[in-house]
Amino acid sequence: xxxxxxxxxxxxxxxxxxxxxxxxxxASPTSSTRYxxxxxxxxxxxxxxxxxxxxxxxxxxxxxxxxxxTTTMMCSAGSTPSATATGTGILDLETSTPPEAYPAYxxxxxxxxxxxxxxxxxxxxxxxxxYIEGVRGTLxxxxxxxxxxxxxxxxxxxxxTTSALLPGTMVGxxxxxxxxxxxxxxxxxxxxxxxxxxxxxxxxxxxxxxAVGQLSSGSEIDSDKFRFSVRTCIGCLQTGFKDVAQYDxxxxxxxxxxTTVNADKGNPCNVAQDYGPLLCCTGSGNEIVxxxxxxxxx
Numbered sequence: 363x364x365x366x367x368x369x370x371x372x373x374x375x376x377x378x379x380x381x382x383x384x385x386x387x388x389a390s391p392t393s394s395t396r397y398x399x400x401x402x403x404x405x406x407x408x409x410x411x412x413x414x415x416x417x418x419x420x421x422x423x424x425x426x427x428x429x430x431x432t433t434t435m436m437c438s439a440g441s442t443p444s445a446t447a448t449g450t451g452i453l454d455l456e457t458s459t460p461p462e463a464y465p466a467y468x469x470x471x472x473x474x475x476x477x478x479x480x481x482x483x484x485x486x487x488x489x490x491x492x493y494i495e496g497v498r499g500t501l502x503x504x505x506x507x508x509x510x511x512x513x514x515x516x517x518x519x520x521x522x523t524t525s526a527l528l529p530g531t532m533v534g535x536x537x538x539x540x541x542x543x544x545x546x547x548x549x550x551x552x553x554x555x556x557x558x559x560x561x562x563x564x565x566x567x568x569x570x571x572x573a574v575g576q577l578s579s580g581s582e583i584d585s586d587k588f589r590f591s592v593r594t595c596i597g598c599l600q601t602g603f604k605d606v607a608q609y610d611x612x613x614x615x616x617x618x619x620x621t622t623v624n625a626d627k628g629n630p631c632n633v634a635q636d637y638g639p640l641l642c643c644t645g646s647g648n649e650i651v652x653x654x655x656x657x658x659x660x
Contacts, residue, residue, distance in 0.1 A: 439534025
């Protein structure tokens with residue numbers, strides 16, 4: 363099967379029209395832009411089309427809370443809905459010092475297939491298996507903010523991730539939806555004053571993403587578009603300390619002054635995202651070290 367990492371909303375592949383999918387999870391289709399395929403018509407479309415017109419056939423149910431493997435310490439989305447979805451993320455851009463890259467934001471979309479089972483008998487090849495190829499989408503700035511993204515760092519993204527999804531099942535994916543280069547651009551906008559660094563103001567970027575893949579026939583299929591917001595900030599996860607409140611951002615201890623265990627290490631899957639508090643320190647070269655390897659004496 364050919365791989366696909368391009369971002370398009372409407373086109374023609376192999377002579378078959380590919381109509382837009384539903385705008386977002388839970389949105390209602392309209393008669394002018396939505397196409398309902400039922401029964402034998404659905405089976406025929408899946409078997410022969412170059413592109414599957416999908417509204418509810420492949421959906422991102424939610425942005426899962428990641429699960430960390432206690433042995434490998436790797437984080438993944440899991441294969442069932444997490445008890446609490448990440449409806450709004452946070453990305454603290456003040457957790458590294460150049461030339462080290464600014465932090466990325468990682469999403470954990472949970473994808474479900476509503477395609478019907480087409481296998482002739484148990485154990486036979488299932489033609490409606492979706493072979494996921496990745497997650498593609500767009501990073502959208504806050505209303506009223508225009509960003510000129512530099513060459514090689516567009517607003518659109520494609521993150522390759524592979525999985526086989528059987529009809530009626532779910533699979534969790536891991537995708538970088540804000541890249542280090544995009545984070546650098548956003549950080550520079552905070553420094554320039556284009557975006558407000560005041561922690562009392564919420565600077566919300568929107569992620570629009572789809573899972574993309576192919577069927578056994580080679581027909582391409584996209585999930586419905588899924589949207590969620592990410593608050594970007596300078597230091598917002600580095601506040602709220604119970605025992606070392608004197609180091610709420612913008613204060614930061616020297617790494618050489620740490621004498622006790624750091625209990626505020628933030629998110630183990632990505633210290634720069636979603637929740638804190640995160641205690642960082644300043645290294646001997648004036649670089650930011652997150653999380654701090656220890657904590658100051660109380």
